[in-house]
Amino acid sequence: MIQNQNTKQMISFYPGPSKIYPQVREFMLEAYDSGILSSNHRSTEFISLSEETISLMKEKLNIPQDYTVFYTSSATECWEIIGQSFISLNSFHIYNGAFGKKWLDYRNRLNPNSSGHSFGIDEIINLEKTPFSTTTEVLCLTQNETSNGTQVSNTILTEIRQKFQESIICIDATSSMGGVVLEWENADIWLASVQKCFGLPAGMGLMICSPKAIKKAIKFGHNQHYNSLSFMTEKMQDFQTTITPNVLNVFLLNRVLKTIPNISEIHQKLKARKEVFLSLCEEKKLFQLSENEATLSDTVFAIKGTPEEIEKLKSEAKKKGILFGNGYGKWKNTSFRIANFPALENAEWGKLYSFFKNV
Numbered sequence: 001m002i003q004n005q006n007t008k009q010m011i012s013f014y015p016g017p018s019k020i021y022p023q024v025r026e027f028m029l030e031a032y033d034s035g036i037l038s039s040n041h042r043s044t045e046f047i048s049l050s051e052e053t054i055s056l057m058k059e060k061l062n063i064p065q066d067y068t069v070f071y072t073s074s075a076t077e078c079w080e081i082i083g084q085s086f087i088s089l090n091s092f093h094i095y096n097g098a099f100g101k102k103w104l105d106y107r108n109r110l111n112p113n114s115s116g117h118s119f120g121i122d123e124i125i126n127l128e129k130t131p132f133s134t135t136t137e138v139l140c141l142t143q144n145e146t147s148n149g150t151q152v153s154n155t156i157l158t159e160i161r162q163k164f165q166e167s168i169i170c171i172d173a174t175s176s177m178g179g180v181v182l183e184w185e186n187a188d189i190w191l192a193s194v195q196k197c198f199g200l201p202a203g204m205g206l207m208i209c210s211p212k213a214i215k216k217a218i219k220f221g222h223n224q225h226y227n228s229l230s231f232m233t234e235k236m237q238d239f240q241t242t243i244t245p246n247v248l249n250v251f252l253l254n255r256v257l258k259t260i261p262n263i264s265e266i267h268q269k270l271k272a273r274k275e276v277f278l279s280l281c282e283e284k285k286l287f288q289l290s291e292n293e294a295t296l297s298d299t300v301f302a303i304k305g306t307p308e309e310i311e312k313l314k315s316e317a318k319k320k321g322i323l324f325g326n327g328y329g330k331w332k333n334t335s336f337r338i339a340n341f342p343a344l345e346n347a348e349w350g351k352l353y354s355f356f357k358n359v
């Protein structure tokens with residue numbers, strides 16, 4: 001494995017954009033040398049790269065063969081695709097943080113036939129107590145809330161799937177896809193972007209759809225937009241996109257997928273680091289925003305403190321070459337965040353532990 005060439009570079013624990021896989025340097029040179037970056041996106045060169053990349057996605061992330069993988073430009077674009085492709089349907093959002101809230105806000109701007117319910121960051125979603133709208137046709141939820149370091153478990157997602165069998169369930173897994181095992185059958189549309197757990201440069205999103213989502217998008221036939229799901233599906237039959245895609249990022253994703261192990265192995269590594277981190281927190285009296293361990297994310301940790309404490313810790317860490325992520329949304333000044341993403345190596349986590357051991 002290629003080591004970081006620039007030893008002066010800080011180790012970024014920012015939860016997105018975050019540390020990219022060190023192999024990306026070589027892959028960028030390979031992309032340049034291969035000529036793919038000058039190829040037309042309707043050419044056989046691009047189409048075979050795209051086809052192989054999608055098959056690697058399915059293999060490494062255990063995605064069912066009958067799900068469709070799309071390249072988009074960002075996770076935010078995926079919110080928009082879902083909103084306009086199912087514009088006539090009632091949309092219900094369950095959220096506990098800034099990203100989930102933003103998704104609802106954007107949906108509301110397209111069409112106000114949407115509503116939501118916010119739950120507490122210590123709370124496990126309780127389906128009995130959630131005031132769903134009577135016609136929940138599209139159900140949106142953030143699996144890993146990057147703004148506050150909480151996650152929704154597979155168990156809850158399974159319960160939701162069972163309760164809403166007819167609905168189109170959409171899950172934002174931007175900061176967990178590529179890092180944790182997701183049970184794909186629990187939802188119809190999964191979305192993410194590559195600058196988080198995929199360890200790639202920013203500028204591309206991924207959307208993974210069940211056969212039901214595709215069928216419904218075609219049935220409703222909303223196709224006024226370049227990125228309407230029905231139109232995207234048509235192009236994806238030949239592994240193509242409606243726009244000129246981010247060919248470099250498709251290439252880098254392809255090469256990264258070839259080098260990483262299966263998602264279950266990656267998830268094990270992240271869970272092991274989380275365990276160590278949780279005991280370190282206990283020892284050093286560090287507290288996460290959520291006080292309920294059952295809600296804590298596997299991939300993003302949000303530590304709370306006073307603005308002064310946080311500033312001090314951040315600047316001391318910086319001297320040791322460690323970059324923490326700022327707080328986000330309403331927790332901006334009262335927390336800082338640490339990414340537990342796969343591209344971070346265990347040795348880098350070791351540096352983080354020794355930093356905390358010595359403060």
Ligand SMILES: *Cc1c(COP(=O)(O)O)cnc(C)c1O
Pocket residue numbers: 016073074075076077099142144145146172173174175192193194205
């Ligand atoms: C980062 C993030 C987004 C936004 O991703 P973009 O690629 O900037 O559009 C959306 N949702 C969640 C949960 C995120 O962490």
